[in-house]
Amino acid sequence: MKLYFAPGACSMAIHIALRETGVAFEAHQVDLATHTLTEGGGSYFEISPRGYVPLLEFDDGSRQTEGSALLQYLADLDPAQALIGAPASRRRLGVTQWLSFVSTELHKTFSPWLWHKETADSTKRDAKLKLAARFADMDSHLATREFLAGDYSVADAYGFTIVNWSNFLGIPLSDFPHLRAWMDRVSARPAVQQALRAEGLLKD
Known part of the structure; x- marks a missing residue:
């Protein structure tokens, strides 16, 4: 492969x-x-x-x-x-729900809007406001659990990858302590x- x-x-x-x-x-x-x-x-x-x-x-x-x-x-x-759960299980539903969330609410808000210099400032501002709202949602969710769908899953790998773009783009996560702690937990995995x-x- x-x-x-x-x-x-x-x-x-x-x-x-x-x-x-x-x-x-x-x-x-x-x-x-x-x-x-x-x-x-x-x-x-x-x-x-x-x-x-x-x-x-x-x-x-x-x-x-x-x-x-x-x-x-x-x-x-x-x-x-272990990274997704058995077909038709609640575990798999939780993981695939978060995969969809990361794909539609995070990935496609970051990209392409925040990566291109020609994007209008107003569009960049709106994208950052939407991301802040989604980060707040994740922060609240992660206040009571270590990973997005219970145990670690492929949703965490995807979420970590996309949220990590905030480091490249200078978007602070200081207002989201639980999100930052989750990033640290995922990052620490071998x-x-x-x-x-x-x-x-x-x-x-």
């Missing part, structure tokens, strides 16, 4: 899940500014016509995208399904540390 990723991008959630489940994979870095492969310089569009990450290439050569779908697939590779280090985001 091959993972195509960009450091710190949403693909990091897939990177974390691969390491959590122990699935063997090769990591191939993509420069999203030029849509080229870091090693060899080939065009990433030849691999992914949409040009974005993550992308998983399977041993038969087939390729799949879309982070929340890939996270569910990877979680199911573990026979115990698989997360390994992914951060492999992507050059954590120095020894």
Whole structure:
């Protein structure tokens, strides 16, 4: 299996899940500014016509995208399904609910609006206000639990990856102590540390 990723991008959630489940994979870095492969310089569009990450290439050569779908697939590779829960269980409902929340309420509020210099200031302000409201919701939720859906899950890997963008964009989390504590708990996991280090985001 091959993972195509960009450091710190949403693909990091897939990177974390691969390491959590122990699935063997090769990591191939993509420069999203030029849509080229870091090693060899080939065009990433030849691999992914949409040009974005993550992308998983399977041993038969087939390729799949879309982070929340890939996270569910990877979680199911573990026979115990510890990162997602059994089909039709309340645990799985809780995890997939949070995957949807992160995808629609966080991911698509951060991106593309806050990453592009040409975005109007008024749009950036509205996006930051919406994020603050969602962070407050998460902070309240995490006041009484360690992780988003009870035990640690792929939803935490995805949520951590996206909320971590606040560090790149200079968005403070000082008003959300429970959210910050959750970020610290997720960050401390060995698989997360390994992914951060492999992507050059954590120095020894």
